[in-house]
Amino acid sequence: MDQKKIVIGVIGADVHAVGxxxxxxxxxxxxxxxxxxxxxxxxxxxxSAAIEADADAIVVSSLYGHGELDCRGMREKCDESGLxxxxxxxxxxxxVGKQPFExxxxxxxxxxxxxxxxxxxxxxxxxxxxxEDLGVAE
Amino acid sequence: MEAVLLIDFGSTxxxxxxxxxxxxxxxxTAAAYTTVExxxxxxxxxxxxxLKRQTxxxxxxxxxxxxxxxxxxxxxxxxxxxELTAKAAKLASLxxxxxxxxxxxxxxxxxxxxEIDALKPDxxxxxxxxxxxxxxxILHNAxxxxxxxxxxxxxxxxxxxxxxxxxxxxxxxxxxxxxxxxPELNRLNVLPAQQKIRELFLERIVRAKGLSREAELVxxxxxxxxxxxxxxxxxxxxxxxxxxxxGELIAADLGGATTDIYSIASGDPRKDTTVYKGLxxxxxxxxxxxxxxxxxxxxxxxxxxxxxxxxxELAEMPExxxxxxxxxxxxxxxxxxxxxxxxxxxxxxAALAVETAVARHCGTMEQVFTLTGTALAQTGKDLTEVERLxxxxxxxxxxxxxxxxxxxxxxSTKQPESLRPLKAExxxxxxxxxxxxxxLAGHHPASALNVMKKELVSHGFAQQKN
Ligand code: B12
Numbered sequence: 341m342d343q344k345k346i347v348i349g350v351i352g353a354d355v356h357a358v359g360x361x362x363x364x365x366x367x368x369x370x371x372x373x374x375x376x377x378x379x380x381x382x383x384x385x386x387x388s389a390a391i392e393a394d395a396d397a398i399v400v401s402s403l404y405g406h407g408e409l410d411c412r413g414m415r416e417k418c419d420e421s422g423l424x425x426x427x428x429x430x431x432x433x434x435x436v437g438k439q440p441f442e443x444x445x446x447x448x449x450x451x452x453x454x455x456x457x458x459x460x461x462x463x464x465x466x467x468x469x470x471x472e473d474l475g476v477a478e
Numbered sequence: 479m480e481a482v483l484l485i486d487f488g489s490t491x492x493x494x495x496x497x498x499x500x501x502x503x504x505x506x507t508a509a510a511y512t513t514v515e516x517x518x519x520x521x522x523x524x525x526x527x528x529l530k531r532q533t534x535x536x537x538x539x540x541x542x543x544x545x546x547x548x549x550x551x552x553x554x555x556x557x558x559x560x561e562l563t564a565k566a567a568k569l570a571s572l573x574x575x576x577x578x579x580x581x582x583x584x585x586x587x588x589x590x591x592x593e594i595d596a597l598k599p600d601x602x603x604x605x606x607x608x609x610x611x612x613x614x615x616i617l618h619n620a621x622x623x624x625x626x627x628x629x630x631x632x633x634x635x636x637x638x639x640x641x642x643x644x645x646x647x648x649x650x651x652x653x654x655x656x657x658x659x660x661p662e663l664n665r666l667n668v669l670p671a672q673q674k675i676r677e678l679f680l681e682r683i684v685r686a687k688g689l690s691r692e693a694e695l696v697x698x699x700x701x702x703x704x705x706x707x708x709x710x711x712x713x714x715x716x717x718x719x720x721x722x723x724x725g726e727l728i729a730a731d732l733g734g735a736t737t738d739i740y741s742i743a744s745g746d747p748r749k750d751t752t753v754y755k756g757l758x759x760x761x762x763x764x765x766x767x768x769x770x771x772x773x774x775x776x777x778x779x780x781x782x783x784x785x786x787x788x789x790x791e792l793a794e795m796p797e798x799x800x801x802x803x804x805x806x807x808x809x810x811x812x813x814x815x816x817x818x819x820x821x822x823x824x825x826x827x828a829a830l831a832v833e834t835a836v837a838r839h840c841g842t843m844e845q846v847f848t849l850t851g852t853a854l855a856q857t858g859k860d861l862t863e864v865e866r867l868x869x870x871x872x873x874x875x876x877x878x879x880x881x882x883x884x885x886x887x888x889x890s891t892k893q894p895e896s897l898r899p900l901k902a903e904x905x906x907x908x909x910x911x912x913x914x915x916x917x918l919a920g921h922h923p924a925s926a927l928n929v930m931k932k933e934l935v936s937h938g939f940a941q942q943k944n
Contacts (some may be wrong), residue, residue: 345611353846355753355853373610375663380753380846380855388559389663393611 344474345395347386349377350432352410356403359432363401366463372470383414387421396474397427399466400453407434408447415452427473431457431466481505481536482922484914485522485543485696486703487689488512489550490734492521494529495914496536499921502928506532507909512547541696542917545689546703551679554580554599557659558606558615563636565757566659567605570635570668572764574675575705576601585615586622595628600683601675602630604644607637609661616644624649631678635659635671654678664757676701704764706916707731708740711868712762713915714930715742718923724931726864728839728899729912730832730887732871734773734811737831739839740764745859745897752843752854759841759859767835772873773811776804776827783830792826795819800826815876825883828873833886842895860897862889867899868934870907880906881937888942901941905934 346367350360357379364376375393377385386398398418402410411430418426430453435444441458448456455469470476480500486493492512496505508528512521530536553576557564564583571578579597582590594602602623606616616636623632624647631652634644638658645653657670684699701709707729717723726743741763747754769778780786780800790800803823807813815821841858869884877883884904889896911933918926 343610353853375608377663378753380755380853385755388562391559391612392562392606392608392660393663394607394613395611 343371343373344397344470344476345373345375345393346397346399346470347375347377347389347393347395348399348401349381349386350379350401350403351381351383351386352402352404352406353380354402354404354406354410355379356401356432359403360401363399363463363466367399367467367470370467370471371476383410383417386414387417387423390418390423390426391421395426397429397470399470400428400430401432402430402434403432405433405436407432411448411451411453418452427470428453429455429457429466429469431461433459481538482918483536483538483541483696484917485541486706486913487522487543487545487547487699488703489546489548492525493910493914494522494525495909495911496529496533496538497914497918497925497929499918499925502925502932504909504911504929504933505536507911507914508532509910540921542921543696543699544701544703544706544913544917545684545699547689549577550704551576551675551683551702552579552597552600553577553675554582554594554597554602556582556586556602556604556606556619558583558612561756562663563605563607563660566666566668567603567635569666569760569763570659570671571603571675572766573668573708573760573762574672575702575708575764576675577766582619585618591622591625594623595626598628599630601678602632603659603671603675604632604634605636605659605671607640607658608663609638609658611637613637613640613643616640617647620644620647624651626651631682633671633674633678635674660757666758666760668760676705700917700920703913704738704766706913707738707870708762708764708916709919710912710916710926710930711740711742713919713923713927714868714934718927721924721927723927724866727866727868728836728861728864728887728902729868729870730836730874730884731912732828732831732869732873733771734872735768735771735775737767737770737835737871738764739767739835741839741859741861741864743859743861743864745841745861747856748860748863749854752856755855755857763839763859765835765839767831767838770831770835772824772827772831772871773807773813776808779827779831779834780804782834788830789823789826792829793822795822821878824873824877825879828877828883829886832883836887836898837893837896841897843897844895856897858897862897862900864899865902866905867902867940868905868907868912870910870912874906875908875910880904881940884937885940885942888940890942901939904937904940906937907933908935909933
């Protein structure tokens with residue numbers, strides 16, 4: 341079977357490195373070809389990597405609370421760069437403090453993210469979602 | 479005695495160097511002017527006659543040559559994303575000693591094809607996509623290149639999943655498949671492509687450039703001149719079995735048309751907390767600044783280095799005068815610094831050329847402000863701890879204050895983001911032998927290393943004053 345390719349990284353000026361490494365190993369174990377950009381990743385870096393790799397999805401992490409600012413315009417840039425329709429996920433601690441998750445999810449979906457995950461989401465949830473969205477049979 | 483003759487067919491000079499490899503002695507050097515009108519072969523005979531006057535008659539056991547004649551090795555490098563495979567393709571070509579006359583990214587269009595046709599490159603390096611990644615772009619570009627009427631071989635070094643298909647789409651263009659220049663994201667793999675470029679240079683380019691007759695006089699025109707300089711610098715830095723090198727270094731070759739910088743150094747982040755961004759660069763890296771040179775491209779120096787005010791300041795003359803003299807040098811490309819004024823302007827221009835070219839070669843450190851403090855992000859090579867700087871090129875050999883020129887290559891508080899060496903010993907190639915030693919390195923590395931250690935003159939440690 342063709343391995344699905346996903347680009348991951350922690351967006352913006354965010355240096356929280358631990359969760360990123362865990363996700364890399366979890367996604368790789370689950371059978372994905374993972375291109376890990378590490379921490380402090382700009383929108384352009386995700387996009388460039390996804391183009392060269394012909395990736396199926398971009399999974400954005402944000403932990404330090406500025407996720408909303410950092411993610412703005414990402415979908416439009418993907419469209420502009422020829423990545424129309426690429427699967428976009430975001431998760432981690434994507435906003436500051438405790439806000440009702442439904443509101444947060446709505447705002448990120450309006451920005452063009454296909455799925456938005458709240459704090460403490462285990463990697464398995466993301467893997468199941470990826471498999472479902474990318475049509476990977478169990 | 480085991481004498482070896484080393485020849486550098488240049489665009490303006492043919493240089494010859496004689497070495498006794500058994501005793502690692504430099505026997506002599508000579509050069510002869512060659513113009514577009516005169517035959518390269520004439521230049522060689524003149525230079526050899528002059529060498530013979532110095533050394534007496536010598537039986538050479540080997541004659542090795544490199545060449546940058548007839549425009550050097552002119553290449554077009556094609557990739558997908560500008561800062562990823564397109565950059566990797568460019569770095570690979572430069573490292574192989576080529577002149578990159580075109581660097582294209584994404585999908586070529588009809589205008590690009592026309593442009594490439596007009597450029598008539600010696601070789602095209604076609605890349606794009608990591609292994610298993612994007613194939614659309616390289617296939618499209620192969621198809622487009624097949625429509626070029628210019629005759630050039632294509633080295634295909636892209637996504638391996640579709641390499642053969644790309645070769646097929648290239649139609650009647652001769653193509654060579656090698657490993658991807660970027661097999662995984664942000665991992666460079668330039669050596670296989672460089673190896674193939676060098677083979678093609680040997681097999682086809684020397685003939686195509688009308689150098690076959692010269693090639694018969696020698697045991698082979700082995701490589702483009704910059705590749706020979708690169709080989710010399712790698713040997714000088716790293717040594718060879720039984721002989722240690724001098725360690726990581728930077729070399730600046732200040733020419734009339736371009737300024738070339740070489741670094742033989744890892745350049746990795748020095749602290750674990752520094753985050754590296756972008757494409758990691760090769761250990762042996764070469765950059766060419768086509769807009770900066772001491773004669774043909776002299777007008778580019780003030781433009782790149784912050785205007786005539788800086789030139790005037792360093793040359794200790796009024797700005798108007800600096801402007802006038804720079805224009806004079808651009809118009810008189812064979813001018814030598816014969817007057818005090820010309821010496822001062824040459825000094826200022828050389829200092830700024832080195833400063834700009836080394837700054838462009840080295841990486842940068844950016845402070846990223848976060849809520850609670852700052853984080854450091856590095857792009858490109860951190861060369862702050864490299865402690866040797868080799869200076870070569872016509873302008874350097876004629877100049878008086880080489881160490882002061884070289885000091886401008888170093889770290890400056892005025893540009894704290896630029897990761898240039900903090901302090902460095904300045905080594906001057908006053909006999910102009912680096913390319914020759916790169917050639918010799920392939921056959922007698924220990925001898926080449928020893929000659930360089932002897933002949934490169936130390937001008938002490940330099941440090942930027944501000
Ligand atoms: C260690 C740490 C740091 C270290 C990071 C060291 C490093 N290089 O990794 C340092 C000291 C540098 C640091 C700095 C800061 N931190 Co801090 N840090 C933490 C801490 C204590 C642990 C993070 C961690 O490693 N967790 C373990 C890993 C395994 O979990 P994780 O990172 O959350 O990742 C998992 C999930 O989030 C999820 N996930 C991640 N991405 C995605 C993506 C998708 C799509 C999905 C589905 C899931 C998912 O899967 C991961 C694996 O299970 C957390 C608090 C906490 N307990 O989480 C705060 C925390 C993340 N930090 C916080 C803050 C505010 C900061 C600072 C801004 C200021 C400060 N208070 O120090 C700076 C920011 C610096 C910067 N520029 O990034 C806040 C964020 C608040 C918010 N978002 O509202 C937290 C939550 C602490 C808090 N409660 O206030 N921090």
